[in-house]
Amino acid sequence: MNAEEIERLVKLHLPNAAVKAKDLTGTGDHWQLNVVAEEFRGKTLVQQHQMIYRALGDLMKKEIHALALNTQEP
Numbered sequence: 001m002n003a004e005e006i007e008r009l010v011k012l013h014l015p016n017a018a019v020k021a022k023d024l025t026g027t028g029d030h031w032q033l034n035v036v037a038e039e040f041r042g043k044t045l046v047q048q049h050q051m052i053y054r055a056l057g058d059l060m061k062k063e064i065h066a067l068a069l070n071t072q073e074p
Helices: 003-013 045-061
Strands: 018-023 030-036 066-072
Touching: 003 018, 003 030, 003 045, 030 045, 045 066
Parallel strands: 030 066
Antiparallel strands: 018 030
16 A cells, blocks of 8 residues: 555545645555545534545555544635
8 A cells, every 4th residue: 555546545536635645654554644625614523534434445444554534624
């Protein structure tokens, strides 16, 4: 798993989002994501995070062991 792939998957679901993925441990399975998206407007923090989890899909079951999320509206 690499940063570019994670960013690409999030942008498939949130095309206008600004996404920055950072590998926290160098092992490719612990990530920090900063996502700024208009689609988050009016959504709770839980709903915003659920949108990211949906974008990453099955990667959350095996390839991504830990995910720290920072989501916000522009």
